[in-house]
Amino acid sequence: MKLKMGCAFNPFSLEGKNIVISGAASGIARQCAISCSQMGARLILLDMNEEGLQETLSMVERPDEHFIGVLDLTEKDKVKEIVALGVEKVGKVNGLLNCAGISTTLPLNSAKEDTLDKFFKVNVYTGYYLTQEICRRANLSEEGASIVFFSSVAGSYGEAGKSIYGMTKGALKAVAKSLAVELARKNVRVNSISPGVIITPINQNLPHIADPEKRAVLEAQHLLGLGQTTDIANACIYLLSDAARWVTGINLFVDGGFTAR
Amino acid sequence: MDTQKFIDLFAEALDIEASDLTVETEFRTLPEWDSMAYLSIIAMLDEEYEIQIENAEFKTLKTLNDIINYIEEHQ
Numbered sequence: 144m145k146l147k148m149g150c151a152f153n154p155f156s157l158e159g160k161n162i163v164i165s166g167a168a169s170g171i172a173r174q175c176a177i178s179c180s181q182m183g184a185r186l187i188l189l190d191m192n193e194e195g196l197q198e199t200l201s202m203v204e205r206p207d208e209h210f211i212g213v214l215d216l217t218e219k220d221k222v223k224e225i226v227a228l229g230v231e232k233v234g235k236v237n238g239l240l241n242c243a244g245i246s247t248t249l250p251l252n253s254a255k256e257d258t259l260d261k262f263f264k265v266n267v268y269t270g271y272y273l274t275q276e277i278c279r280r281a282n283l284s285e286e287g288a289s290i291v292f293f294s295s296v297a298g299s300y301g302e303a304g305k306s307i308y309g310m311t312k313g314a315l316k317a318v319a320k321s322l323a324v325e326l327a328r329k330n331v332r333v334n335s336i337s338p339g340v341i342i343t344p345i346n347q348n349l350p351h352i353a354d355p356e357k358r359a360v361l362e363a364q365h366l367l368g369l370g371q372t373t374d375i376a377n378a379c380i381y382l383l384s385d386a387a388r389w390v391t392g393i394n395l396f397v398d399g400g401f402t403a404r
Numbered sequence: 405m406d407t408q409k410f411i412d413l414f415a416e417a418l419d420i421e422a423s424d425l426t427v428e429t430e431f432r433t434l435p436e437w438d439s440m441a442y443l444s445i446i447a448m449l450d451e452e453y454e455i456q457i458e459n460a461e462f463k464t465l466k467t468l469n470d471i472i473n474y475i476e477e478h479q
Binding site for chain 1: 419420438440
């Protein structure tokens with residue numbers, strides 16, 4: 144779906160902006176790539192799933208303008224190498240969406256050290272490494288940039304079995320706040336976004352969505368129903384755009400009213 | 405001690421070009437020098453040279469050569 148603009152005034156435009164998106168092979172990140180390209184951005188799309196990245200590239204506007212990088216984002220040296228290649232093709236970076244992440248539902252007594260390590264590496268370290276790399280002078284636009292960490296309502300509100308996922312998502316909110324303070328002098332804005340439950344091609348087959356009873360419970364928790372990937376992509380467009388030029392250090396709930404009660 | 409390696413590490417910590425630095429550079433006059441840069445250098449000295457330096461001592465150092473001499477004296 145292309146957004147139709149009724150007039151030339153558009154503070155949400157991403158024309159002339161180069162945006163890095165991690166985890167772009169599927170789900171919300173894929174939609175962010177599509178939406179950002181529709182708003183005029185050039186993209187550096189990162190994921191370890193090459194097939195998924197190619198599919199995303201086939202769905203965005205002006206596919207020839209963008210760069211895809213296949214890598215394991217937990218490998219810091221590889222992140223450095225791929226970001227440099229992306230910047231060489233697309234240009235210095237104006238925005239970063241740290242979307243890559245994994246989820247689980249695991250009770251306290253089942254959590255092993257390996258699981259904790261894995262979740263912190265994938266959900267927290269990857270975004271941190273990528274942010275470090277993007278903020279280097281060689282990669283960062285002279286105009287500054289907008290960085291968004293993908294937290295979750297689970298980072299602020301409790302749910303049985305979500306302690307591991309929730310603590311990594313809570314960490315991302317904290318990272319965004321401190322980096323907002325640290326990087327303001329470079330005109331880099333840093334925020335986090337906390338989606339409620341979003342229906343994606345992957346999770347629509349998982350029990351909490353596919354089972355009608357469980358889905359009904361979730362729908363009752365979200366006053367406006369479950370979300371779509373475009374709901375999050377649109378919020379990201381706002382945070383990436385100049386419309387949010389005075390917004391830094393916030394955690395934006397986009398959750399259909401989940402946190403309103 | 406490898407002087408060029410130190411200059412490279414210093415430049416990397418401040419995210420500036422090593423070619424802009426010499427041992428005579430008075431690092432506090434660099435536009436990039438601020439409290440965060442100070443912390444980056446303290447961390448680099450600890451990690452790369454196992455040097456822990458007190459703030460009062462660091463304040464007496466003016467040039468990169470002063471830091472190099474400090475490292476050589478305390479390693």
